[in-house]
Amino acid sequence: MKIKYHYKPSKLIKSLLLLLLIATVAFIQGCTVLSKQKTQTAQKVIVAYVTSWTTVIPDPKHITHLNYAFGHVNDTFNGVRINNPDRLRKLTELKNNAPDLKILISIGGWGSGKFSEMAASDTGRTKFAEDCQRVIKEYNLDGIDIDWEYPTNKSAGISSSPDDTKNYTLMMKAIRNKIGTQKLLTLASSPDAHYIDFKSIQPVIDFVNIMTYDMGNPPHHHAGLFRSKNTKWISADEAVTAHVNAGIPINQLVLGIPFYGHGKNGIAGYIDYKEVVKLTGFKTQWDADAKVPYLENEKGELVCTYENPESIQIKCEYLLKRGMLGAMYWDYAGDTEDGALRKAVYTGMNK
Structure with a gap:
């Protein structure tokens, strides 16, 4: 005769098994999310600034992100004013055929003020952040790009305060809090990585667009990749290192x-x-140290500093080698009709 044992797990064991099941599911979901985040981070970006005062419609196949320039802090320091909103609406229609394209509104620009006043109070920051959220929803945008040039600095003819850097951090945190984690929050920064406490904002931002241009006027390069005799104060390579050192x-x-x-x-x-490319009467030269072209007059003087497809290819090789997230350019309308530069960026980023 066989004795049959009927085992019934206790309530405690049942609870422990349930908790184990929940933890396992959560772990699998967490791994999936992390995998997606790593995939998204690994994807390189090509950011094109598109202005409100031009009419060209970008070709989405050459870019991943479109920054609409510009929005501004409004006159009451508590919201966003948009230049040519009809053009912004027109541009967002690109997503109908290019659903992966990310469109952000860039708030600021050289000479765009009222940031200091807005960011100085909790009320101003909160109201501004709420309006950023409204703009994203109303215009079907993917995020906000902040282009405050520059906190604590009034050289652009805007107001400033010694507290701007601290308030900048509080502003960015307020924006992130309102727009959530599913929307993008980016910024444009000075080549020397001054004015902003990057370590404090790093956890709440997606990426930083370094304005590695306007770093000199003839007889100096304005966007030299490396230092040469024609460098005025900083090179693009030095600018990248400055931002890494800043956090x-x-x-x-x-x-x-x-x-x-x-x-x-x-x-x-x-x-x-x-x-x-239409200029005549000048000799095209190449700075082998800075890795950029320039135009020289009959006296042998550097009279025009610019980029061409060759220098852009080298910049793309550089940023990929350093492990940077991608490339940004100002602005889309400056290119030739056949897209010589934007195609160079696209090709360089997708080698």
């Missing part, structure tokens, strides 16, 4: 590339690349 991981940094140049002696101080 931003290399894979959260995006290298800025200008689609324009600076000239003198008969060449416009600000000149789009599409106009640079």
